[in-house]
Amino acid sequence: MSIASAEARAAKAYPRDSHAAVGWLAFFRKMLMPWHARAENTPNPFEQESFMNQHVDRRALLASSAVATAAVAAAVASVRDAHAEGPGVGALGALIAAKDAALARFNKAMDRNDEMESGYFATNRRELLVPLSIGGAQSLYVTAHDLEECSIACQIEICKRYDEARSRMSGLTSAAPEVAEQAVAALRKAEKADLRKVQKMIREEHAKRVAFGYGQALVELGEASQADIDALTAVFAYRCGSLEECRTKAEYLLTVTDGRFTEMLQHDSVALLQSFLPEGDAAA
Secondary structure (H helix, E strand, O other): OOHHHHHHHHHHHOOOOOOOOHHHHHHHHHHHOOOEOOOOOOOOOOHHHOOOOOEOOOOOOOOOOHHHHHHHHHHHHHHHHHHOOOOOOHHHHHHHHHHHHHHHHHHHHHHHHHHHHHHHHHHOOOEEEEEOOOOOEEEEEOOOOOHHHHHHHHHHHHHHHHHHHHHOOHHHHHHOHHHHHHHHHHHHHHHHHHHHHHHHHHHHHHHHHHHHOHHHHHHHHHHHHHHHHHHHHHHHHOOOOOHHHHHHHHHHHHHHOOOOOOOOOHHHHHHHHHOOOOHHHOOO
């Protein structure tokens, strides 16, 4: 694997903002909640971990502090209670209640994940070492959530080290081309073997997390995150049948998004605009 191909693979796998500083990881996760994402149904064993850090615009400012979170929850409850008995708001009220329940599930899953992560890394290393066939070792940081990201980052660094080793053979290529060709072939073989070591260590790390219970906590967090996203989208997409419903929906969305709509994804904007049109006139 060349550096270019490895970096291309990494770029494809990184549609998100990654927080590398371990010391601040809990803050970003708890305060900024930067990891809502749409899950894909694939057989990848690391898929449930890959949702982290994908949508920094979703819920980024919803819970900037414990006080703010409590205030938002109180305001949402006030909006819901004030209009729950109004004419024609039963269906909308049910969607709002479902959104509140989904957020509560997500917060619970996040707290459980924090607990399991702290316990896991209290007895397991965040940095593993991959012994290299050319000598030395390459750090493999398994810092929390996305093991596939950790794997790709490590493989890119290994590819760079092998590219450097090959570049140092330019003089040998001129003096003894056949020997240089054999040496380059040996380096390629060793490089592939070392990349396989990374993949094997990642699989072992994943198995350890599952055995500890940390892997299951990540799965539940991913599912809870998805459910919260879908619940909010459902409120955006709801077609109001009266001015009272319009008022209830507007007040709720202004409250739950803190008036800045930092949680809106692109499809939410489309759903919101389509909700103003008669159902038959909505664009596909």
